[in-house]
Amino acid sequence: xxxxxxxxxxxxxxxxxxxxxxxxxxxxxxxxxxxxxxxxxxxxxxxxxxxxxxxxxxxxxxxxxxxxxxxxxxxxxxxxxxxxxxxxxxxxxxxxxxxxxxxxxxxxxxxxxxxxxxxxxxxxxxxxxxxxxxxxxxxxxxxxxxxxxxxxxxxxxxxxxxxxxxxxxxxxxxxxxxxxxxxxxxxxxxxxxxxxxxxxxxxxxxxxxxxxxxxxxxxxxxxxxxxxxxxxxxxxxxxxxxxxxxxxxxxxxxxxxxxxxxxxxxxxxxxxxxxxxxxxxxxxxxxxxxxxxxxxxxxxxxxxxxxxxxxxxxxxxxxxxxxxxxxxxxxxxxxxxxxxxxxxxxxxxxxxxxxxxxxxxxxxxxxxxxxxxxxxxxxxxxxxxxxxxxxxxxxxxxxxxxxxxxxxxxxxxxxxxxxxxxxxxxxxxxxxxxxxxxxxxxxxxxxxxxxxxxxxxxxxxxxxxxxxxxxxxxxxxxxxxxxxxxx
Amino acid sequence: xxxxxxxxxxxxxxxxxxxxxxxxxxxxxxxxxxxxxxxxxxxxxxxxxxxxxxxxxxxxxxxxxxxxxxxxxxxxxxxxxxxxxxxxxxxxxxxxxxxxxxxxxxxxxxxxxxxxxxx
Numbered sequence: 001x002x003x004x005x006x007x008x009x010x011x012x013x014x015x016x017x018x019x020x021x022x023x024x025x026x027x028x029x030x031x032x033x034x035x036x037x038x039x040x041x042x043x044x045x046x047x048x049x050x051x052x053x054x055x056x057x058x059x060x061x062x063x064x065x066x067x068x069x070x071x072x073x074x075x076x077x078x079x080x081x082x083x084x085x086x087x088x089x090x091x092x093x094x095x096x097x098x099x100x101x102x103x104x105x106x107x108x109x110x111x112x113x114x115x116x117x118x119x120x121x122x123x124x125x126x127x128x129x130x131x132x133x134x135x136x137x138x139x140x141x142x143x144x145x146x147x148x149x150x151x152x153x154x155x156x157x158x159x160x161x162x163x164x165x166x167x168x169x170x171x172x173x174x175x176x177x178x179x180x181x182x183x184x185x186x187x188x189x190x191x192x193x194x195x196x197x198x199x200x201x202x203x204x205x206x207x208x209x210x211x212x213x214x215x216x217x218x219x220x221x222x223x224x225x226x227x228x229x230x231x232x233x234x235x236x237x238x239x240x241x242x243x244x245x246x247x248x249x250x251x252x253x254x255x256x257x258x259x260x261x262x263x264x265x266x267x268x269x270x271x272x273x274x275x276x277x278x279x280x281x282x283x284x285x286x287x288x289x290x291x292x293x294x295x296x297x298x299x300x301x302x303x304x305x306x307x308x309x310x311x312x313x314x315x316x317x318x319x320x321x322x323x324x325x326x327x328x329x330x331x332x333x334x335x336x337x338x339x340x341x342x343x344x345x346x347x348x349x350x351x352x353x354x355x356x357x358x359x360x361x362x363x364x365x366x367x368x369x370x371x372x373x374x375x376x377x378x379x380x381x382x383x384x385x386x387x388x389x390x391x392x393x394x395x396x397x398x399x400x401x402x403x404x405x406x407x408x409x410x411x412x413x414x415x416x417x418x419x420x421x422x423x424x425x426x427x428x429x430x431x432x433x434x435x436x437x438x439x440x441x442x443x444x445x446x447x448x449x450x451x452x453x454x455x456x457x458x459x460x461x462x463x464x465x466x467x468x469x470x471x472x473x474x475x476x477x478x479x480x481x482x483x484x485x486x487x
Numbered sequence: 488x489x490x491x492x493x494x495x496x497x498x499x500x501x502x503x504x505x506x507x508x509x510x511x512x513x514x515x516x517x518x519x520x521x522x523x524x525x526x527x528x529x530x531x532x533x534x535x536x537x538x539x540x541x542x543x544x545x546x547x548x549x550x551x552x553x554x555x556x557x558x559x560x561x562x563x564x565x566x567x568x569x570x571x572x573x574x575x576x577x578x579x580x581x582x583x584x585x586x587x588x589x590x591x592x593x594x595x596x597x598x599x600x601x602x603x604x605x606x
Contacts, residue, residue: 062588105576124576131573133549231549233564237573244575308565309514317525317563320549345580352582408588442589478589 043090066374072333087227142221424454512568
């Protein structure tokens with residue numbers, strides 16, 4: 001425990017030290033010598049080979065939403081990726097586009113190089129005519145592709161570990177408390193609140209990518225677009241949407257600060273300070289102030305504009321690629337997809353509110369291919385399980401647990417069920433396997449319970465040791481709770 | 488990797504016209520401008536453009552239509568700073584529908600907004 005706590009202190013200390021020099025807003029990113037970034041980077045020489053779908057989707061499959069497989073919708077963005085890659089000089093990665101059934105205006109890329117486009121992003125393109133160009137979508141996809149080409153996905157697990165440590169620290173207060181006692185003064189507390197907030201925002205808490213990586217991906221995206229004959233300025237339209245979103249979230253945070261417990265929200269991260277006057281409160285306040293003073297989206301918009309202006313000022317004027325986008329976004333396939341996404345969201349809200357009588361008919365309205373997805377299956381399982389249809393629920397779960405795109409909640413539920421049924425060996429084998437495939441330790445508390453229930457002392461000790469060795473207070477607490485449960 | 492090398496010329500906030508879209512700054516002292524036929528007209532001094540209203544967008548190319556003292560010209564969007572804004576995306580409804588990962592910070596993973604689901 002002491003060794004792992006020291007390890008955590010070193011992580012945060014190094015993160016803080018690395019950002020100590022940054023006392024002001026990040027500088028605008030402009031190429032030093034006006035040559036494109038693409039001519040100055042060393043392409044990767046290899047990429048991961050073919051892998052199972054579950055490995056490809058990690059960690060997107062951590063969430064119940066999973067992916068939707070609908071080639072009639074994803075073939076068009078896939079063709080854009082293929083076009084962008086045509087002009088990449090190095091070894092070309094195998095990159096596949098997947099659809100995610102959530103409302104957020106976002107896209108992302110997994111450690112293994114799968115690119116995800118959220119339904120919310122497609123909906124935005126559908127609803128806003130001024131952004132309806134293939135060039136604008138090409139920027140979105142080129143940005144995600146750039147994370148792969150720049151090797152950011154390789155470092156993603158490291159980012160995730162830093163992020164987990166930092167967030168656990170804020171959540172449990174131990175690491176920050178340790179850093180403060182080391183600093184030893186009110187000034188030290190202020191330092192952690194302000195510089196710590198910046199360090200966290202810049203490197204750890206910012207979802208997946210550091211700000212530097214995002215800027216780099218924006219830059220290479222412009223280069224890929226240029227080589228592929230796209231209109232570069234359309235990238236600014238995408239950046240402006242992010243600016244609008246960031247501004248709205250900042251205003252929301254400012255309003256919430258006046259009324260409720262202090263919260264910091266950025267993208268999908270929400271941190272709540274338990275006590276406003278405590279260090280947690282100062283850290284959350286520091287994060288809110290920081291993001292108001294250093295809006296990331298505004299900085300990105302400016303950086304992309306400057307890069308295009310400096311490096312591609314002499315690019316010929318070319319026509320927007322509007323028609324293919326308009327054709328796609330108004331196609332029957334996309335229209336149906338978006339309708340089904342809205343129904344899924346309604347069904348999810350009904351399930352979230354335990355409104356099973358509303359959830360069931362909503363799910364019934366959803367057709368192929370969405371009703372074959374892991375998300376729909378999970379919602380269907382929840383409805384059956386909570387309305388007394390135990391055997392139907394069991395049948396759904398048996399099939400779902402071994403899907404190639406199985407999601408974490410389904411896998412956890414199956415592990416719990418096998419444990420409850422006393423299938424100790426099957427439960428342990430399944431959960432150990434899935435813990436490895438998901439690279440997620442959420443299975444540990446259930447595996448502990450399973451080991452205790454089956455009186456497997458050796459496995460119990462082994463799993464306890466795993467829990468302690470993690471050094472994450474959150475998981476340790478869950479493991480302790482599992483050990484106290486009556487098997 | 489990158490340093491600030493260019494100057495930014497900008498309109499003081501107080502001078503920005505209320506309501507209308509306009510050029511608020513540039514990244515260089517001169518900006519290339521084009522005619523409505525997309526033929527290059529030359530370089531305009533930034534001072535002549537800053538504060539000019541943006542009256543539309545060229546449908547075929549995405550260039551900004553700017554009304555200057557010399558008439559309407561086209562300008563590449565990345566060559567100028569503007570007060571153009573976009574509509575924000577719809578707000579996400581966060582729904583808790585089951586167990587999330589206890590191993591992911593704050594319930595997030597990989598920048599996918601579904602981090603709130605099940606966390």
